[in-house]
Amino acid sequence: xxxxxxxxxxxxxxxxxxxxxxxxxxxxxxxxxxxxxxxxxxxxxxxxxxxxxxxxxxxxxxxxxxxxxxxxxxxxxxxxxxxxxxxxxxxxxxxxxxxxxxxxxxxxxxxxxxxxxxxxxxxxxxxxxxxxxxxxxxxxxxxxxxxxxxxxxxxxxxxxxxxxxxxxxxxxxxxxxxxxxxxxxxxxxxxxxxxxxxxxxxxxxxxxxxxxxxxxxxxxxxxxxxxxxxxxxxxxxxxxxxxxxxxxxxxxxxxxxxxxxxxxxxxxxxxxxxxxxxxxxxxxxxxxxxxxxxxxxxxxxxxxxxxxxxxxxxxxxxxxxxxxxxxxxxxxxxxxxxxxxxxxxxxxxxxxxxxxxxxxxxxxxxxxxxxxxxxxxxxxxxxxxxxxxxxxxxxxxxxxxxxxxxxxxxxxxxxxxxxx
Amino acid sequence: xxxxxxxxxxxxxxxxxxxxxxxxxxxxxxxxxxxxxxxxxxxxxxxxxxxxxxxxxxxxxxxxxxxxxxxxxxxxxxxxxxxxxxxxxxxxxxxxxxxxxxxxxxxxxxxxxxxxxxxxxxxxxxxxxxxxxxxxxxxxxxxxxxxxxxxxxxxxxxxxxxxxxxxxxxxxxxxxxxxxxxxxxxxxxxxxxxxxxxxxxxxxxxxxxxxxxxxxxxxxxxxxxxxxxxxxxxxxxxxxxxxxxxxxxxxxxxxxxxxxxxxxxxxxxxxxxxxxxxxxxxxxxxxxxxxxxxxxxxxxxxxxxxxxxxxxxxxxxxxxxxxxxxxxxxxxxxxxxxxxxxxxxxxxxxxxxxxxxxxxxxxxxxxxxxxxxxxxxxxxxxxxxxxxxxxxxxxxxxxxxxxxxxxxxxxxxxx
Numbered sequence: 103x104x105x106x107x108x109x110x111x112x113x114x115x116x117x118x119x120x121x122x123x124x125x126x127x128x129x130x131x132x133x134x135x136x137x138x139x140x141x142x143x144x145x146x147x148x149x150x151x152x153x154x155x156x157x158x159x160x161x162x163x164x165x166x167x168x169x170x171x172x173x174x175x176x177x178x179x180x181x182x183x184x185x186x187x188x189x190x191x192x193x194x195x196x197x198x199x200x201x202x203x204x205x206x207x208x209x210x211x212x213x214x215x216x217x218x219x220x221x222x223x224x225x226x227x228x229x230x231x232x233x234x235x236x237x238x239x240x241x242x243x244x245x246x247x248x249x250x251x252x253x254x255x256x257x258x259x260x261x262x263x264x265x266x267x268x269x270x271x272x273x274x275x276x277x278x279x280x281x282x283x284x285x286x287x288x289x290x291x292x293x294x295x296x297x298x299x300x301x302x303x304x305x306x307x308x309x310x311x312x313x314x315x316x317x318x319x320x321x322x323x324x325x326x327x328x329x330x331x332x333x334x335x336x337x338x339x340x341x342x343x344x345x346x347x348x349x350x351x352x353x354x355x356x357x358x359x360x361x362x363x364x365x366x367x368x369x370x371x372x373x374x375x376x377x378x379x380x381x382x383x384x385x386x387x388x389x390x391x392x393x394x395x396x397x398x399x400x401x402x403x404x405x406x407x408x409x410x411x412x413x414x415x416x417x418x419x420x421x422x423x424x425x426x427x428x429x430x431x432x433x434x435x436x437x438x439x440x441x442x443x444x445x446x447x448x449x450x451x452x453x454x455x456x457x458x459x460x461x462x463x464x465x466x467x468x469x470x471x472x473x474x475x476x477x478x479x480x481x482x483x484x485x486x487x488x489x490x491x492x493x494x495x496x497x498x499x500x501x502x503x504x505x506x507x508x509x510x511x512x513x514x515x516x517x518x519x520x521x522x
Numbered sequence: 523x524x525x526x527x528x529x530x531x532x533x534x535x536x537x538x539x540x541x542x543x544x545x546x547x548x549x550x551x552x553x554x555x556x557x558x559x560x561x562x563x564x565x566x567x568x569x570x571x572x573x574x575x576x577x578x579x580x581x582x583x584x585x586x587x588x589x590x591x592x593x594x595x596x597x598x599x600x601x602x603x604x605x606x607x608x609x610x611x612x613x614x615x616x617x618x619x620x621x622x623x624x625x626x627x628x629x630x631x632x633x634x635x636x637x638x639x640x641x642x643x644x645x646x647x648x649x650x651x652x653x654x655x656x657x658x659x660x661x662x663x664x665x666x667x668x669x670x671x672x673x674x675x676x677x678x679x680x681x682x683x684x685x686x687x688x689x690x691x692x693x694x695x696x697x698x699x700x701x702x703x704x705x706x707x708x709x710x711x712x713x714x715x716x717x718x719x720x721x722x723x724x725x726x727x728x729x730x731x732x733x734x735x736x737x738x739x740x741x742x743x744x745x746x747x748x749x750x751x752x753x754x755x756x757x758x759x760x761x762x763x764x765x766x767x768x769x770x771x772x773x774x775x776x777x778x779x780x781x782x783x784x785x786x787x788x789x790x791x792x793x794x795x796x797x798x799x800x801x802x803x804x805x806x807x808x809x810x811x812x813x814x815x816x817x818x819x820x821x822x823x824x825x826x827x828x829x830x831x832x833x834x835x836x837x838x839x840x841x842x843x844x845x846x847x848x849x850x851x852x853x854x855x856x857x858x859x860x861x862x863x864x865x866x867x868x869x870x871x872x873x874x875x876x877x878x879x880x881x882x883x884x885x886x887x888x889x890x891x892x893x894x895x896x897x898x899x900x901x902x903x904x905x906x907x908x909x910x911x912x913x914x915x916x917x918x919x920x921x922x923x924x925x926x927x928x929x930x931x932x933x934x935x936x937x
Contacts, residue, residue, distance in 0.1 A: 116921075120826050127819040163623075165730040359628035366696045371727045373695055375624060376633075403551050404819055410544040411823040418830035 107443075107450050114419070118451055121415060125455035126462075128408045129495045133463055135401045136494070137487040138394050141479055142321045151268065151314030152210055152243040154379035156201075156353070159209045160345040160365070162187075163373035183341040188334045189368045190345060191236070197361065199353045204238035205332060205342035210317055211382035214343070218328070222275075223287040230271055230326035231317060234339060237331070240266070240312070242348050250282040250310030253331040262307035264331045268314045271326035281308045306330070319383060321390040323478050345374075405498065412502035420444065420506040424513060431515035444507035445500060452499045456492050463488060524858070531859045534835065541831050542863075545824060549867025549910065550874060552820040556813065556906050557875040558882075561899045565891060566711040567783050568898065572649035573715060576781075578614075579648070580751055581714055581742040582607075582758075583785040585777035586795040587735075592771045595795060597621055599734035600723075602777065603741040606761045612750025613743045617644040620726070620739055622717050625695035627681060634680045637710075638694060639717030640726055646672075648744045649715045656688045656703035659722055663702075667724035671699035674707045676890060677718045694719060697727075707890040714742060714782055735765065735775075743779060755779045759798045821914045828860065828918035839922055840930030849923040856922055860915030861908055868907030872900065 111118050164183060187205055194203040208216050208231075218232035239245075240252040248269060257264040262285060272281040286306045306328075315327045332339050345365075349357065358376050365374050420427075427440050467484065535542045569576035585598035603618045610616070619641035627634045646658035651672075659670045671692075678687045687701045699721055708716045731738060745751050758779050765775055778798045780788070787793045787805035794801065832839070842852065872895060879893040895903070 117826075117829060120822060120829070124819070124822045124826055127822060131819060165728040354631065355628075355633055356631050358626070358633060362626070362628075362696065373623070373625075373727060375626060375695075400555060407544075407548045407551060407820065407823055410547065411827050414541055414544050415826045415830045418834060422833060 104450070107446050111447060111450055117415075117419070121412070122451050122455045122458070124408060124412065125452055125495060125499060126459050128405060128498065129456060129459040129491055130462070131401050131404055132494050133459070133487060133491040135394075135398050136491045137479065137484065138397065140483050140487050140490070141323075142390065142394065144480070144483055145323060146320045148316070148324050149246075149313050150316050150320060151312060152245045154210055154243065154383060156349050156351065157210075157243065157379045158347050158349065158358075159212065159377050159379060159382065160347065160361075161212075161373075161375040161377070162190075162343060162345055163375070164341065164369075165371060177338070180341055181337065184334045184339075186369050186372075187341055187345075190365050191334075193364050193368055194345065194347055194361065197357070197364065199350050199357050200347050200361075201350055202238050202242040202346075202348045204242050204346045205236045205334065206233060206239050206344050206346055207235070207332075207340075207342055208233050208317060209344050209346060210243065210315075211319055211379060211386040212317070212344070215317065220286060221289045223289045225289075228271070228274055228326060230328050231315070232328050232330070233315075234330045234332040234342070236334065236342070239329075239346065242346055245315065246313045247310045248313050249280075250308065252310055257309070257331055258333065258336075260307075261304065263304040264309045265306045266310045266312050266329040267308055268312050268327040270314070270324065271328060272308070272311050274326060281311055284308050319386045319390070321387065409498060409502055412499065413505060416444070416448070416503055417506040417509070420510045424510070425519060427510045428513070428515045428517070428519040432519060437511035441507040441511040444510055445503050448499050448503040449496070452496055456495060460488060460492070527855055527858045528862065530855065531862045534831075534859065535863065538831065538834065541827055541834075545827050545863055546867045546870060548820050548823050548827070549864050549907075550870035552817060552910065553864075553868050553871035553903065553907055554874045554878065555816070557871060557895070557899065557903050558878050560902045560906075561875065561879055561893050561895065562711070562882075562888075564896070564899050564902075565709065565888075565893050566713075570712075571706070572651045572708065573712065574650055575744060577748055578745045578751070579742055580745070580754060580779040580781060581740060581785065582777050582779055583714070583740055583782070584789050584795065585736060585775065587767065587772045587775045588796065589767075589771045589773040594736060594772065596737050598739055598741070598777045599736045600731045600739045601733055602735040602765065603739060604732070606765065607741050607743075607758060610743065610754050610757050612745050612747070612753050614746050615644050615647050615744045616741060617648045617743075618642050618723070618739060618741050619645050620723060620731070623695075625719070627692055627694050629681070636677055636680075636694060636718035637716065638719045638721060640721050640723045642723050645720070648742055651705040651708075651715075654704045654706065655686060656701070659702055664722040664724055667722060669697060669699050669725055670702045670722065672703040672705055672720040673701055674705055674718050674890075676707045678704050697725065699725075709891040710889040711891060714740070735768065741779075762798075817910065817913070821910070824914040825917055828914065829921060832856070832918055832922040836925060836930045839925055840927050843925070843927035843930060852923045853916075853919040856919035857912065857915045860919070861911035864907045864911030864914070865904070868903055868910075871907075872903050875903075 191203045191205060194200050208214050216232045217229060219227055219229040221227050237253045237255075240247070247266075250266075253264050253266070265286070267275070267281065275281065275286060276284060284307070286308065288305065312327070312329070314324060315329070316322050316324055332342060347361070362374050362376065366372075427443075430440055430443075431437070467481075573579065582598055582603070585596060585602070587594045600618060600620075603616075607616055607618075619639060622637040622639040625636055625638045627636065643659060643661045643664045651658075654675055656672075658672060659668070662668075663670050673681065673687060678684060681687070681692050682690060687704055689700065691698050691700045693699075699719070710716050743754055745754055755778060762775055762777060767773065767775060774796070776796055776798050780800060781802070783805075784800045784802040787801040787803075788795055790805050790808075792801075792804040792808050839852065876895045879895065882888070883891055883893050
């Protein structure tokens with residue numbers, strides 16, 4: 103039966119080739135949308151690792167350090183600025199509406215990211231999202247720790263640098279072993295040119311494991327994260343770019359100018375820009391959802407166009423072949439069997455298109471250009487997206503055959519044979 | 523002949539309204555998408571106030587400094603322009619201005635965010651803003667670091683409830699500015715002149731910027747004639763090779779004067795930031811390929827529907843062939859039919875895109891945008907429609923012309 107169908111399709115190969123190409127294109131369009139949608143939906147199910155209710159971010163703009171100035175001058179400047187920052191935190195905490203204040207380099211939903219990496223003694227290289235935070239950031243963002251503890255005063259003057267890592271980094275570093283108290287087995291980079299006046303970097307010791315810290319929000323790809331402790335009253339470590347505060351329930355925007363004026367008093371030549379986390383989150387989620395929405399709307403209309411077009415084409419070819427169907431009916435085939443023939447032909451054609459489509463999308467992950475993409479899309483999601491889009495395309499083509507096949511099945515054989 | 527084709531086309535299109543509707547839907551939707559994208563690109567890049575003399579303008583919007591194992595991408599710094607971009611040959615006016623900075627003004631319980639752009643006085647001579655009130659700040663205002671500002675009409679709406687603002691003061695980022703002028707809004711997709719509030723460059727909180735060659739600043743030149751543009755570009759690139767770079771980490775610097783589009787291409791994944799040559803062609807190539815990929819599906823769809831329509835008319839073709847009509851005239855007839863159909867679809871698409879653009883303006887997706895189907899965009903639309911019509915009409919026409927007359931008379935090919 104299948105062989106017979108394939109032969110029937112082969113007999114009308116030119117027209118059917120174009121139809122197959124159209125189905126193939128439709129598959130590719132559906133695939134792209136489904137792949138994005140599935141990736142976002144999967145990401146959204148993973149925990150964020152922080153809460154931003156009543157949290158405000160204050161971007162702290164400082165006069166930039168002079169390029170070309172010598173390292174000692176830069177460090178002296180940074181030490182002065184860390185002192186100012188400490189005063190800013192104290193000033194913020196004095197306000198009765200503010201529960202907590204902390205300093206950090208990057209914050210949830212802001213666009214700036216800080217990537218870093220280590221080369222391990224076993225030769226592996228790990229890249230992760232990196233941040234330096236003061237002790238209050240973890241409680242301020244209600245970040246759940248799954249093991250160990252947060253940084254604290256007990257880490258002052260420790261010989262090692264205390265770090266918090268997320269679960270993904272913990273399992274990459276130590277497998278199933280207990281990461282707490284472990285030193286990250288880092289291989290020193292011989293190529294790194296270091297100023298002799300700077301002390302050798304301290305080894306990093308894991309004090310706690312956070313659930314996660316997905317800075318770019320629920321749709322972002324979960325990855326590996328490391329937080330280093332920032333001690334403002336110690337040498338080195340830089341000056342944080344952001345000041346986070348958590349306000350008490352019921353605090354309104356009226357506090358913002360008061361807070362800015364208070365901060366401005368401590369540092370007249372610095373700038374302070376407050377944004378609420380709600381606003382930043384909305385903007386960030388929009389960054390993810392807007393392109394997907396535009397893509398989905400366009401894809402939806404393209405599919406509607408394909409559905410109508412295919413229906414028209416199948417309708418026409420059924421009309422042309424009414425004599426053939428009439429002959430089959432006259433020879434004793436039931437209406438249902440004629441209808442099945444139309445559907446089966448559509449299905450065979452769709453299968454060809456999907457095989458070609460599968461071949462194409464199967465190549466994509468192996469292209470040199472797609473390296474980046476492979477790290478963003480899990481293989482399971484990729485395969486799932488292929489399967490889901492294939493199923494959607496079968497439904498679509500069979501829907502296109504629904505009305506024309508009814509037409510073919512319902513026409514009386516005598517009329518069909520006479521049809522011109 | 524053409525009027526005959528026209529009559530034929532209308533008759534054919536009326537005979538099978540279902541196919542006509544499918545075709546028109548596909549054509550108008552495809553052109554709608556292309557037109558909306560074109561209109562946005564036009565709004566971002568074509569000459570319009572305050573950049574109406576764009577054909578004589580070049581700007582430095584991105585700079586890259588690198589050495590072994592180090593690369594620093596950002597905009598350039600004030601010092602670079604102040605020291606190397608002054609007195610370039612062929613330049614009528616040079617303006618140096620900062621990237622905008624988002625500042626907040628508190629009005630009672632309300633917060634107002636504005637894009638504050640600090641500029642020199644030449645800014646107002648390079649860009650032709652329309653002043654609704656007052657005028658620009660002067661060289662003296664800039665050298666004396668007076669706290670004066672020019673605001674847009676949207677800012678006047680937000681800061682002063684739309685009342686005349688001249689001489690009034692407002693606070694932004696802890697500084698107090700007196701309004702000396704009010705100008706028309708600038709859409710935020712016009713990246714170069716965009717701002718809500720403009721103030722003298724010298725009102726910055728510190729003068730550290732004066733000593734930096736990287737970060738935070740843009741320069742735009744207005745050339746005397748368009749012929750001077752290549753000279754300006756080359757002279758500045760030549761001067762940049764002599765810049766003393768800070769530290770030992772950096773050995774080269776590229777920050778060319780170029781058009782906004784070339785600059786966009788430079789910062790896109792297709793551009794090479796280390797190459798001072800123009801980068802626009804690479805982005806154009808990508809955009810053309812992307813557009814072709816997008817129209818593949820609609821084209822195949824239209825070809826399929828067209829072939830069905832032809833087979834429907836097999837007997838008509840058979841008659842014409844039997845009476846000796848040459849293949850060429852049959853092809854011409856069908857291609858003309860198809861182009862007429864796509865033009866009709868294009869007209870629908872044009873009306874729809876006007877509606878969609880209106881909706882985008884109102885949605886605030888692009889701040890202060892006034893997207894519209896202007897004559898230029900209309901021209902693009904007609905060209906797109908004709909190209910699409912030819913694209914999707916030629917293959918079906920060829921199939922139609924090859925039909926064997928006998929088969930055609932019998933109502934279609936056996937296969």
